[in-house]
Amino acid sequence: MANTLSFSSETMKQYEWLLTRYPTRRAVLLPTLRLAESEFGELGVPEMRFVADLMEIPPAFVFGVVTFYTHYRRAGTGKYNIQVCSTLSCALRGSEDVVSRITERLGIGPGETTPCGQFSLSKVECLGSCDTAPMLQCNDDYHEDLTLEDVDQLIEQLRAEADGGQNG
Amino acid sequence: MANNPTNDSAVSMTKWQLNGQEVENHAGMTIMEAAKEHGIEIPCFCYHPGLSIAGNCRICMVESNRSHKPVISCSERIAEGLEIETDSEVAVDARNSVMEFQLINHPLDCPVCDKSGECVLQDHSYAHGPDRSRFVEDKNIRHTKELGPDISIWGNRCIVCTRCVRFCDEISGTSELCIVERGDRSVVDVFPEIPIDNQLAGNTVDICPVGALISHDFKYEARVWNMDRIDSVCGGCSRGCNIEVETLDGFVKRLIPRENLDVNDWWMCDEGRYGWRHLYADDRITQATRDGAEQTDSAATDALEELLSESGPVAFLIDPFLTCEELHLVQGLAASRPGSKVGGWLPADGTAASFPSGFQISAAKYPNRSGAEQVFGDQVFGDDAKQLQKSLLSNGFDTVIAFCGGHQSTGPGDSWTQALANTATRIVFSVMNGPWLEGASLVLPATAPIEKEGTWINEDGRLQRTRSCWNPGTDPFAVELVRLQALQHALGLRGRSLSAAGVFRELAAANTAFSGHNHSDLGSPGLLLSERPAAVASDGGTE
Ligand code: SF4
Ligand code: SF4
Ligand code: FES
Ligand code: FES
Numbered sequence: 181m182a183n184t185l186s187f188s189s190e191t192m193k194q195y196e197w198l199l200t201r202y203p204t205r206r207a208v209l210l211p212t213l214r215l216a217e218s219e220f221g222e223l224g225v226p227e228m229r230f231v232a233d234l235m236e237i238p239p240a241f242v243f244g245v246v247t248f249y250t251h252y253r254r255a256g257t258g259k260y261n262i263q264v265c266s267t268l269s270c271a272l273r274g275s276e277d278v279v280s281r282i283t284e285r286l287g288i289g290p291g292e293t294t295p296c297g298q299f300s301l302s303k304v305e306c307l308g309s310c311d312t313a314p315m316l317q318c319n320d321d322y323h324e325d326l327t328l329e330d331v332d333q334l335i336e337q338l339r340a341e342a343d344g345g346q347n348g
Numbered sequence: 349m350a351n352n353p354t355n356d357s358a359v360s361m362t363k364w365q366l367n368g369q370e371v372e373n374h375a376g377m378t379i380m381e382a383a384k385e386h387g388i389e390i391p392c393f394c395y396h397p398g399l400s401i402a403g404n405c406r407i408c409m410v411e412s413n414r415s416h417k418p419v420i421s422c423s424e425r426i427a428e429g430l431e432i433e434t435d436s437e438v439a440v441d442a443r444n445s446v447m448e449f450q451l452i453n454h455p456l457d458c459p460v461c462d463k464s465g466e467c468v469l470q471d472h473s474y475a476h477g478p479d480r481s482r483f484v485e486d487k488n489i490r491h492t493k494e495l496g497p498d499i500s501i502w503g504n505r506c507i508v509c510t511r512c513v514r515f516c517d518e519i520s521g522t523s524e525l526c527i528v529e530r531g532d533r534s535v536v537d538v539f540p541e542i543p544i545d546n547q548l549a550g551n552t553v554d555i556c557p558v559g560a561l562i563s564h565d566f567k568y569e570a571r572v573w574n575m576d577r578i579d580s581v582c583g584g585c586s587r588g589c590n591i592e593v594e595t596l597d598g599f600v601k602r603l604i605p606r607e608n609l610d611v612n613d614w615w616m617c618d619e620g621r622y623g624w625r626h627l628y629a630d631d632r633i634t635q636a637t638r639d640g641a642e643q644t645d646s647a648a649t650d651a652l653e654e655l656l657s658e659s660g661p662v663a664f665l666i667d668p669f670l671t672c673e674e675l676h677l678v679q680g681l682a683a684s685r686p687g688s689k690v691g692g693w694l695p696a697d698g699t700a701a702s703f704p705s706g707f708q709i710s711a712a713k714y715p716n717r718s719g720a721e722q723v724f725g726d727q728v729f730g731d732d733a734k735q736l737q738k739s740l741l742s743n744g745f746d747t748v749i750a751f752c753g754g755h756q757s758t759g760p761g762d763s764w765t766q767a768l769a770n771t772a773t774r775i776v777f778s779v780m781n782g783p784w785l786e787g788a789s790l791v792l793p794a795t796a797p798i799e800k801e802g803t804w805i806n807e808d809g810r811l812q813r814t815r816s817c818w819n820p821g822t823d824p825f826a827v828e829l830v831r832l833q834a835l836q837h838a839l840g841l842r843g844r845s846l847s848a849a850g851v852f853r854e855l856a857a858a859n860t861a862f863s864g865h866n867h868s869d870l871g872s873p874g875l876l877l878s879e880r881p882a883a884v885a886s887d888g889g890t891e
Contacts, residue, residue: 225540232539238517238541242528248534 191219196236217253224255225333237287250304258282258293258300260338262318267306269313274326278314278321279303281331354881362430365431379421380408388434391443391472393450393557394509395422396601398614398705399518406507407472409442410434418442440476440516443583447477453487453532454558455504463559466571495525498555498564498618502536506560510551512536514755519615521540521704522546527746528720534561544572547701550621551614554604563602564870565622567600570596579606579872581804581814583669585698585796587708588806590872591616592819593798600624600798600817608873611810616710617701626755627796630783637791645826651790652831653838655747655773660689663736663745663771665764668694668714669753670804671814672862673851675716675723677832681749684841689745691736692720692729693760710807714754715797715814718805722861722877725800740767747771751828752778752785753794757783777828795827799850803870813867 188316195212202208212231213223219245220227222248246252250263262282266275279301285290286299294298309315312324323334362375366383378401380390401423409418413431418438429858433439440486456466465506488502509714513525513536524544526802528537539545544552553563575594582589582603584764589612603624605616626632636648643651643747643794654664662685681690686742700711713716725735740845750757759765759782768774768784776785785791803815814828833845846854856862864880 206430228539238523238526240537241524243537243539244528248530305478327728 185226187215187218187219189236191215193257206237206241209235209237209242213242213246213252222253222255222257227255250302256293258295259298259342260318261300261302262314262316263304263307265291265301265305265307265309265314267310267311268302268305270315272311275303277315277328278326278331281328282335284337301337362426362428364428365425367433367435367464368424371651375426377426377641377744379410379419379426379430381431382426382571383421383434391476392422392432392466393472393507394511395513396511396555396614397845399511399514400556402510402514405446405450405507407443408448409439409446411436411438412444422726438726443472443476444478444751446474446850448482450507451477451481452483453504454507455487461502461505461559462567462569462572463505463556464717464767467559467560468557469666476662483776485528488532490533491537493539494543495536495561496549498622499534499544500564500567502560502562502563503537503556506535507558508536509557511555511557513553513563515548515552516544516546519551519703519705519707520546520548524776547617547619548615548703548707550618551605551616552738555614559722566602570594575601578815578817580817581715581812582616582623583800583804583814584617584622584713585710586712586715586717586807586876587611587710588715588810588812589616589620590812590874591620591798595817598818599860600627603798606872610873611812613705613707613804615705619709621754624796624798626780627799629780631756633778633785633793634782636793639789640710645700648736648790648792649826649831649834652775652792652835655775655790656685656835657771657839659685661685661689661745661747663740663748664688664690665692665736665748665750666720666724667751667760668692668717668720668729669714670720670751671799671800671804672716672719672723672811673802673848673853674800674828674832675827676855676858677836677849678749678751679723680734680836680841681839682695684836684839687801689732689736689739690724692724693732693733694729694765695754695756696758696761705742712807713756715806716764716804718807718809718877719803721872722805723855723859737763737767740770743770745771747773747775749775750777751794752780752782753796755796756834783854792831793826799827800829801827801865803848803852806874809877810874811862811865811877813869813870842865 196217198208198211215222216227216231228246229239229241264275264279280313282301286294288294288301290301290303307317309322309324314326315322315324356380360373361372363372371386375383390408392408395401402419402521403423406420408421412419442453464470492502494500498867508527513527513636516525517523524538524542527534527538553561564567569621575596577594579594580591580593582591589606590606591603592606602864603621605612605614608612636643638651666678678720682690695713697711698713702711748768750768765784774788775790776788777783777792779794779796798817800814803811803813805811829848836842852867860876
């Protein structure tokens with residue numbers, strides 16, 4: 181599979197710097213995937229293959245790592261990636277209701293993406309914000325101490341943003 | 349090959365306690381390996397002696413005086429003063445809990461699972477599993493898909509022990525497999541469009557402790573408890589990997605490797621593993637023919653006698669598939685016909701390969717070149733063969749007996765086929781049909797490597813015993829070992845016929861290279877030809 185992807189020289193410099201910061205090459209994989217994610221927008225098959233070739237580690241290993249974490253943006257994820265924490269504190273404080281509410285509003289269940297490609301929903305493990313449970317993460321932002329009204333509001337806001345933004 | 353700390357007599361000993369008994373083992377051993385030496389088998393899923401220790405399945409937990417919680421015996425090492433209980437309440441409880449956990453999502457579809465009967469999970473479930481499930485939620489679903497041309501994964505059965513992943517990382521060095529996702533969704537997979545397709549891939553199916561990895565070749569072919577097994581040796585190349593041949597109603601269904609740390613560790617290559625289908629191919633020779641007309645077994649032996657009793661010197665063309673015993677019989681015949689000549693043909697070289705673990709595949713795609721060279725001298729495939737071909741081409745012999753084993757469609761090759769065609773009386777033992785049989789006076793069915801009973805010498809000079817996978821009582825044709833002895837008997841060269849072990853005794857008495865050896869002392873690992881069995885006779889070495 182010929183790979184046409186490449187890192188910009190700026191990103192390449194960061195990668196080379198990372199190599200000096202970790203004891204083994206495999207240990208550099210996590211931050212390198214972050215670089216690839218921001219450079220290419222998502223981690224799909226070509227992107228994972230690119231990282232594997234760049235780092236000279238088996239593609240299968242990269243695949244295992246990318247799919248292990250929920251924190252990487254996999255190919256096919258909607259523009260807004262809504263990840264609802266479902267671990268203990270959040271669960272006790274009503275994360276299931278948060279998920280149902282989103283499902284109601286968007287018409288998708290956990291693990292699904294809206295046909296328009298705007299929204300993805302998933303349930304994830306603890307996001308380290310237990311004191312403000314229940315909470316969700318949308319792209320890079322945390323939304324904490326959620327009520328169902330907050331959820332409605334967030335979705336309205338995201339919809340408006342999506343409609344108002346560039347077509348596509 | 350594999351490093352085995354128990355074989356190193358220089359290491360010091362450690363005293364520890366196992367189930368209340370004071371015991372001693374080599375320092376540095378794991379609890380599991382040490383306990384095994386005292387006859388205590390601790391259950392394991394993820395541990396495999398040929399792979400690195402992963403310690404992920406937890407089924408091997410035992411109670412320790414050095415820890416508040418149970419410890420995993422596959423990775424904890426023994427130490428002075430350590431006290432281990434393998435069957436205390438704490439240990440049994442720990443195992444039962446792990447079993448219950450493993451079975452939460454396991455489909456328990458044993459009735460349709462190929463692994464059933466040799467499944468580690470099934471065995472432990474029987475011994476340690478609860479007889480009912482407290483799990484009322486839905487079981488999860490994981491993918492069932494092809495991972496490569498010969499292997500599929502039944503994801504629901506995977507217990508994520510990572511044996512298969514470690515095999516590809518450490519033994520084949522090809523790293524095609526990984527675990528994707530996590531938690532109860534985790535399962536084995538390959539990178540998209542990079543299938544598992546290495547020369548050792550089939551071993552992953554063997555070491556999968558459950559029926560998650562399935563071999564396409566064996567899928568739904570047989571229930572394992574119905575099969576007969578025989579300890580054999582692969583004739584696919586000059587490594588001579590130790591294998592088990594499994595048959596159902598006399599038909600081969602599967603070959604699997606048999607542990608031999610001096611030859612193949614726990615592995616075999618896929619070429620050897622799947623290389624048995626030709627046994628049942630349409631162009632397999634199963635019937636003797638004389639000038640094209642079918643013969644019964646006894647008529648064929650009579651014909652052989654008739655053709656030979658009047659013959660002068662005979663040309664013998666041997667192959668590197670014949671056992672040492674068969675070669676010895678050929679030698680006896682050659683000696684009885686003064687002026688006879690012996691030469692051998694070799695199949696073309698294939699490709700050799702070696703792997704990070706030290707496992708090797710030889711380019712010499714036949715099992716017993718070394719044996720033939722011990723019996724007939726080191727020029728039997730060299731100058732002797734050249735001379736034999738020359739004299740056949742110049743009509744130097746009236747009679748030739750040729751052995752054409754193996755399953756290559758090229759057989760002994762064009763120049764030998766031509767040389768054979770130059771001889772008036774042509775007797776050919778052959779496994780497969782091919783141009784070398786054209787115009788033969790007498791065609792006799794021959795045994796393929798895994799059908800032979802006897803010994804081979806691998807490329808390291810290791811004498812190994814292989815056993816026939818079929819029952820001679822029901823086979824459709826007489827084997828060379830039987831027919832050659834019948835011929836010797838008819839020609840007045842021997843009294844009664846012997847088993848392969850008996851013929852080997854004659855060989856050992858006649859040939860100093862083999863002297864001192866006998867079948868029963870070879871045991872399962874075989875012996876280097878240079879090592880005399882006296883070294884092992886003291887610890888039994890019986891068969
Ligand atoms: S497929 Fe088999 S060997 Fe591989 S991780 Fe799953 S259970 Fe273990
Ligand atoms: S390496 Fe050679 S002897 Fe071993 S299994 Fe493969 S073909 Fe057979
Ligand atoms: S449990 Fe939800 S953030 Fe920790
Ligand atoms: S065998 Fe010890 S943890 Fe799996």
